[in-house]
Amino acid sequence: MPAWFWLVPLASVLALGAAYFFFSQMMKESEGTETMARIAAHVRAGALAYLKQQYKVVGIVLASLTAIFCVLAYVLHMQNPWVPFAFLTGGLFSGLAGFIGMRTATFASARTANAARESLNHGLRVAFRSGAVMGLTVVGLGLLDIAVWFFVLTRFYSIDDAHHVVIVTTTMLTFGMGAAVQSLFARVGGGIFTKAADVGADLVGKIEAGIPEDDPRNPATIADNVGDNVGDVAGMGADLYESYVGVILASAALGAAAYFGAGAEVQLTAVVAPMVIGALGTLLSVVGVFFVRTREGASAQQLLASLGRGVNGSAVLIALLSLAVLSLMGVPNLWGVWTALVVGLLVGITIGRAAEHFTSQGYAPTQRIAGSSKTGPATVIISGLGEGMLSVAVPVAAVGIGTSLAYFAGSGWQFTTDTMNLGLYGIGMAAVGMLSTLGITLATDAYGPIADNAGGNAEMSGLPPEVRERTDALDALGNTTAATGKGFAIGSAALTGIALLASYIEEVKIGISHVLDRGNEFFFPDGSSVVPGSGDALQELGLMEMMARFEVVLVNPKVIVGMFTGAMLAFVFSGITMKAVGRAAGQMVDEVRRQFREIPGIMAGTSDPDYARCVEISTRAAQREMMVPSILAIAAPVLIGVLFGVPGVLGLLAGAAVTGFSLSMFMANAGGAWDNAKKYIEEGHHGGKGSAAHRAAVIGDTVGDPFKDTAGPGLNILVKLMSMEAIVVAGVTVAIHLV
Amino acid sequence: MTTHLYLSLIPEALIASGLTPEEFGLYYAIGNAKRARGQAVFFSVDRGALPPGAFDLSDVEARTSPHPDGHPKNSVYLSIYRVLEFIPREALTALHLTTDDGRTLTLLPRPYEPDGEQRARMYQEFCPVNPRVVSNLDPAAFTAFITDTSQPVHVPRIAFTELTLGTLRGDPDSADPDVEDLPYPNIGHLRDCLRELATGPAKPTKTVLRQMTQEVLFRTVRRAFYVGDSTGLTAFPMPDRDALEREHLAWWRSAQSAFGH
Secondary structure, rough: HHHHHHHHHHHHHHHHHHHHHHHHHHHEEEOOOOHHHHHHHHHHHHHHHHHHHHHHHHHHHHHEEEEEHHHHHOOOOOOOOOOHHHHHHHHHHHHHHHHHHHHHHHHHHHHHHHEEEEEEHHHHHHHHHHHHHHHHHHHHHHHHHHHHHHHHHHHHOOOOOOHHHHHHHHHHHHHHHHHHHHHHHHHHHHHHHHHHHHHHHHHHHHHHHOOOOOOOOOOOHHHHHHHHHHHHHHHHHHHHHHHHHHHHHHHHHHHHOOOOOOOOHHHHHHHHHHHHHHHHHHHHHHHHHHOOOOOOOOOOOHHHHHHHHHHHHHHHHHHHHHHHHHHHOOOOOOOHHHHHHHHHHHHHHHHHHHHHHHHHHHHHHHHHHHHHHOHHHHHHHHHHHHHHOOOOOOHHHHHHHHHHHHHHOOOOOOOOOHHHHHHHHHHHHHHHHHOOHHHHHHHHHHHHHHHHHHHHHHHHHHOOHHHHHHHHHHHHHHHHHHHHHHHHHHHHHHHHHHHHHHHHHHHHHHHHHHHHHHHOEEEEEOEEEEEOHHHHHOOOOHHHHHHOOOOOOOOHHHHHHHHHHHHHHHHHHHHHHHHHHHHHHHHHHHHHHHHHHOOOOOOOOOOOHHHHHHHHHHHHHHHHHOHHHHHHHHHHHHHHHHHHHHHHHHHHHHHHHHHHHHHHHHHHHHHHHHHHHHHHHOOOOHOOOOOOOHHHHHHHHHHHHHHHHHHHHHHHHHHHHHHHHHHHOOOHHHOOOOO | OEEEEEEOOOOEEEEOOOOOOOHHHHHHHHHHOOOOOOOOOEEEOOOOHHHOOOOOOOOHHHOOOOOOOOOOOOOOEEEOOOOOOOHHHHHHHEEEEEEEOOEEEEEEEEEOOOOOOOOOEEEEEEEOOOEEEEEEEOOHHHHHHHHOOOOOOOOOEEEEEEEOOOHHHOOOOOOOOOHHHOOOHHHHHHHHHHHHHHOOOOOOHHHHHHHOOOOHHHHHHHEEEEOOOOOOOOEEEEEOHHHHHOHHHHHHHHHOOOOOO
């Protein structure tokens, strides 16, 4: 075992220790007044009720899929016997990370509001360090899962054998699917929950009844606050957990393939390098958390700069220290690998900045949408769609340029068949670089809903204006970090998707080796074959040769059908989830209207609304409505694999990745821009609150809600889950395909 | 149970009620069992200050006696149309502004104090007619003008408020970007009216909107609401922004959330 590997469990333990430290520090803070504590308790209870229900459903799905994988592994011998367990731990750890993050967030909101009573800096510190609990838990558990599995598997497979190293890394990759299934339910279910509550609260509470935002008389307001936690904390955490472990494991698998035959030490160094970079980034994330502080009366820009100090400080440190660490590790092609890593970091920053540019009210695109509200809702919708579509250009270009640079850097600035695996390893390392500082990046994401809930708590509790000014400032900062966080999540999903696509071929080789192990000859679509006993020869087949043998070319109808299907799935998935929000919101609207009608005294403030009922409606709707998109995402790779084999699956993954990335970015940015265009008007522009322009902007914001918080982020999961699943069922695809 | 008399401005009506001003505002804005929504502007009326015989109040107690279940009577309309003109200013003891979700802010009367500014103003009239006009006259002069019986167009008594114009007050052609942020429809037309006021013949007022079709955004009110007649002017000053945020937060948040024109 390379000595550097031990940095991985060490970083994991330190990250989890730091998360516990920040959690316990937060818990020592007071929740403030009795009203503040009561409101926080409502939100906490609602969030817990939702998660319990969600985990029941996910538990059933995970158990069912585990049973299927057991049959495939132990009865039909189509899969590696470790897959069912790896799958299960991925799902459990991902769920645990989301649970811890969400519990922390629901404990932190009132404490943040109360801390803001003392000072802005105190409020920022409580909110951000509570967000850091989520960030550090995700990376800590991710590294722990990786470290334990690597340690366990290397007890069973000798790492002196290059073939075994490939088996170890590709087996570990399969636990990403467990995380992917968990994140699908967390992201999509959470997205449906939060937007059903949000849209319902807005349509009846604000538009019909004229109740202000976060007013305790609105029956859906607690559900709305709960939604921020289940969607933006638990959902985002599960999403990025999957990306994080996915890119590290995919890069490890690509490293094993790239340096196959280069010697055990070199190969193992390439495998361990992504894990070590993840560990280093985690340690630096912990350091970065302490950089975040501000002074009283800080402006929005100064608050943003405070967070930037932490995030950028960690990024600069990882860029510098990773060179030293990679050098000490003896990583082959040091400068190329390091360049790829830095390129990944820069791509992440570029995507985040682009998202900020297109969604922040401080920039022209959002201001243009706000301006179009003066001519009514139709022009708001049109301009929002237009700006959203334009916003795709820079991130796609960044990913394109970044991928190319990383490839060239990884391959030693060559573009030959022989160096393709090295180039793909470079792409994997770029993705690792992008996500290396996830601990602190995710802290800024999770900070957003905490600050949002703190603002809501301050409003509902009637805290003095100076406190609400502070929580508003923290909340406004959270809106920006949420938008950039979504961009980052989508961007990382794109790079993860590319890395997984490359890893798929390695898993196909393993699948073929299972066929050979059963004593059967395997025939490629081009007519060539491999016979039992030629496993090493199979492993030495280059990527391009594998592509040629499987006839993965654009003119192959199997590839084309797969690509069209992948593209179509991105739209169908979005359509289903958006309609789900519409239906669930409709139920919420009916319930809120019923409560206003049947519970006297709500508007007078003499009776409490039935908050729990609204939470229950959102919960049930989320569980019910996410079944169809989930089944679609899980079934598609299997069906396409059975119908069209490996070429069809590769086409499917490519089509879904390309379309899903663009569509997801479009939806997230358009939704964010509509949201902030409304906020821009609420700041007093174009007539301010209550004006005709505001009314039009509210409609734009409502349309954008399922764009940015349900369908858009859900597409990340679709792309990654299908890739992960394709990898897990590669053995089945290889063994059974009709065409 | 106390019987309250209220003069509603939207629509103009004298109403007796067993509800306190806050309860009446809530009821008037959002209804009882069914969902209704609409802001309310109404005065508390001192019954003792009403001229004898102006309204038939002989059986008002009987008509506003509580329901059999003990609930107070919400509203009994005593008179509609041409109500304000029969109620002297002295009888108006408080003005209540209710947002469309039922939060009520109470303003107390004060003697009118001129601000001394000689610039254009915009007035939203509520009663007995409700156009929106721009004028070169300050509230006292405007009241004198509109209640001058020698003018062909006049009213006996008027309730109105002044709305903010921002930099348009001094310059109808102001290029200040904040002008475009004023929450009024058709700013171009408003500029035309102000230009005409500034350059036209001695015309002290110019109509911007013939009729108030939607709710007034309370946040656009400048200084006060006014009730005036040929004998003088009573102001009902609005609290400043700081006082609204500190002392009337719930109302202020509702007022800012309302949709109107």
